[in-house]
Amino acid sequence: MTYRRSLAVDETPVGERVVLYHRVSGSAIVLNPSASLLWRALEHEHSTASLTASLQKKFPSVDQSRIEADVMSCLDDLASHQLVSAQAENRGS
Amino acid sequence: MTGAAGEPIRWGSGPLAFELETADPEIRDAAHRVFNRWRPDEDAVTHGRWSAYRDEGELVVSPRRPPDAGAQLDTIRDPEHAVAIIEYAAIAQIVERCDHILSFHAALLSKNGKSIALVGPSHSGKSTLATGLWQSGWRFHCDDLTMIIDGKAVAGPRRVALRSEARPHVGEDLWNRVPSTHGYFKTAVGCLFQPMHLDGTMPERVDLNGIFFMKRNGAPQDKPFNRLERAHAALALLPYTNLVRTRPFSEALAPVAALMDRAPAWDLPRRPLPEMIATVESLTGHR
Numbered sequence: 599m600t601y602r603r604s605l606a607v608d609e610t611p612v613g614e615r616v617v618l619y620h621r622v623s624g625s626a627i628v629l630n631p632s633a634s635l636l637w638r639a640l641e642h643e644h645s646t647a648s649l650t651a652s653l654q655k656k657f658p659s660v661d662q663s664r665i666e667a668d669v670m671s672c673l674d675d676l677a678s679h680q681l682v683s684a685q686a687e688n689r690g691s
Numbered sequence: 692m693t694g695a696a697g698e699p700i701r702w703g704s705g706p707l708a709f710e711l712e713t714a715d716p717e718i719r720d721a722a723h724r725v726f727n728r729w730r731p732d733e734d735a736v737t738h739g740r741w742s743a744y745r746d747e748g749e750l751v752v753s754p755r756r757p758p759d760a761g762a763q764l765d766t767i768r769d770p771e772h773a774v775a776i777i778e779y780a781a782i783a784q785i786v787e788r789c790d791h792i793l794s795f796h797a798a799l800l801s802k803n804g805k806s807i808a809l810v811g812p813s814h815s816g817k818s819t820l821a822t823g824l825w826q827s828g829w830r831f832h833c834d835d836l837t838m839i840i841d842g843k844a845v846a847g848p849r850r851v852a853l854r855s856e857a858r859p860h861v862g863e864d865l866w867n868r869v870p871s872t873h874g875y876f877k878t879a880v881g882c883l884f885q886p887m888h889l890d891g892t893m894p895e896r897v898d899l900n901g902i903f904f905m906k907r908n909g910a911p912q913d914k915p916f917n918r919l920e921r922a923h924a925a926l927a928l929l930p931y932t933n934l935v936r937t938r939p940f941s942e943a944l945a946p947v948a949a950l951m952d953r954a955p956a957w958d959l960p961r962r963p964l965p966e967m968i969a970t971v972e973s974l975t976g977h978r
Contacts, residue, residue, distance in 0.1 A: 608940045612922035612948040619940040626940070628922045 601673055601682045602643040609637070618681055627679060633672045645687055646670060699740070702781075703731030704848045704894060705840040707789060709781040713743040718750075721770040724873040725778060728887050728894060729848040739784040741777045743770075752776050756783060771876050775883060782836055782849045786933045793839040793946045795932040797902075799832040799846050800824050805975050806844055806897040808837050808954075810931055811905030816961050820905070822853070822860040823964045824971065831886040832894070839950060843896035850874055854881040860964060865889075901975055902928065902956040910958035915970050917958040921948065924956035 608619045616634040619626045629637055632653070639652050650666045657665065676682040699710040700722045708731035711722055743752050750767035755776065758764050767773050785794055797808040798821040811817040818834060825831040836847030858866050869875060872888035887893065904910065904919070907927050911917050919927065925948040929935050934943035957974060959967060972978045 610941045610944040610948065612925050612944070612951070615920070615922040617922050617926055617944060619944075621940075626926055628920075628926055 599684050600643050600645045600687050601640060601649070601677075601684050603637075603640050604681055604683055607681050618679075620680060623680060625679060627681070632668065633675075636669065636672050637676075640682060646673065649673075700726065701731070701737075702726035702729040702848060703735050703738075704729060704838065704845055705792075705896070706732050706735050707785060707792070707838075707848075708732075708735035708737045709739045709741075709777075709784070709848075710737055711741050711743060711777055715743060715745060715770070717770040718743045718773055721774045722777075725774050725850065725876075725885070726848070727873070728885070730894075738789060739781055741780065743773050743777065756780055775876055775878075778849055778883075782847050785836065785838070785847055787936065790934055790937045793932060793934060793950065794836055794847065795928060796835065797837040797931065798834040799837045799844055799897075800829040801832065801897050802829040802975075802977060804898075805900040805977070806832075807901045807903060807971065807975060808844065808899060809903050809905060810928060811907070815906035816967075817905050818852075818854065818857060819860055819964060820903075820959075820967055820971070822857045823968050825886065826860060826862045826865060827968055827972075830890065830892065832897075839899075839946075840896060842953070844899040845896045846894055848894075850876070850883040850885045852878070852881065852883055857881070899950070899954040901971075902951075902954050903959045903971065904928075904956065905959055906961070907958050910960060912960045915960065915962060915966065916974060917960075919956040919958060921951045921956075925951045927956070 606621045608621060610617045614631045614634065616629045616637050617626060618629065635653065635656060636649060639649055646669055650669050653665050653669060654662055673682065677684055699712045700719065701708055701710050703709050713719055741752060750773050752767060752773050755764060797810045798817055799806065799808055800821060809817045809821055821831060821834055831851060833846035833849060834851045835849050838845050838847055853869065868889055869882065869884050872884045874885040874888060876883040904927055925944055928947050929944055932947060959970065
């Protein structure tokens with residue numbers, strides 16, 4: 599699965615956090631610092647594996663399985679607010 | 692406020708000025724009593740002009756804001772009523788048209804050089820706490836509109852609305868002195884008056900040392916206060932600001948977030964009034 603930001607989202611950095619606003623639903627959420635890092639990475643389309651690897655570089659002392667679980671949880675949360683869209687990974691033919 | 696006989700009466704706050712043209716001596720007198728301490732900056736820009744006059748014995752204010760759908764414009768009872776209409780129209784002008792200045796619906800109070808804003812929806816207890824703090828020695832700048840000008844907080848140029856049920860929180864001594872103030876105006880539910888007329892102060896720009904949210908959605912209720920992280924505080928204040936009406940989300944949030952860099956924010960759940968006053972005083976270093 600790959601993820602990308604929804605085009606209907608405005609973002610505002612506030613300190614080390616990012617506030618997201620969905621222009622269609624009108625909902626706004628505040629991301630914690632880790633989720634904010636993830637959001638910044640989602641400027642480009644990413645798979646869960648590449649997002650996990652990216653965060654692993656930032657937090658080398660944290661166990662990879664823990665990071666992977668956090669990434670999945672965060673992506674599910676963002677998707678439930680329609681802040682990101684998910685699509686099946688194209689592995690080519 | 693300025694305005695010699697025959698000249699428009701000019702009042703305002705900081706860079707925002709308003710003018711009233713009237714030759715009617717009673718309206719001029721009422722306007723002088725209400726606006727006399729609201730002096731805009733020398734180079735303030737006029738953001739609203741009104742005229743007031745008598746037409747076949749009836750008082751007329753022009754322009755008047757259109758009433759809510761289905762309602763009719765009420766008849767202006769007396770010169771004090773005419774001035775109250777203009778006073779409110781000026782505040783509405785700031786909220787609706789002056790998006791070069793951050794303003795938000797909040798009470799502003801200060802004590803010993805420290806200032807706080809109380810933010811919350813109707814019936815959140817904001818007015819009760821404000822009057823309780825006033826009775827406890829806090830200066831009551833305004834209960835309606837707080838503006839941020841050059842990084843400082845300043846009251847919107849409007850009197851405080853005091854409801855009759857606030858009497859126990861204000862205390863008999865203060866309550867009995869209110870009707871003697873120059874700008875006193877009795878309303879159906881209480882009165883409008885200017886606390887500056889009681890303590891002899893003038894409007895001033897103050898550093899904002901704290902913002903207290905009353906009845907914020909999602910605020911924890913199990914403790915007497917809750918420190919809000921900056922981004923959450925900015926998001927909580929945004930709906931109360933003028934900018935949210937006219938600017939895109941990111942543009943509106945940025946100046947609010949900048950304000951949160953300077954002022955800590957707390958949730959203040961409803962508690963007995965003395966307890967809430969003690970909490971505010973403790974968090975602002977007064978106890």
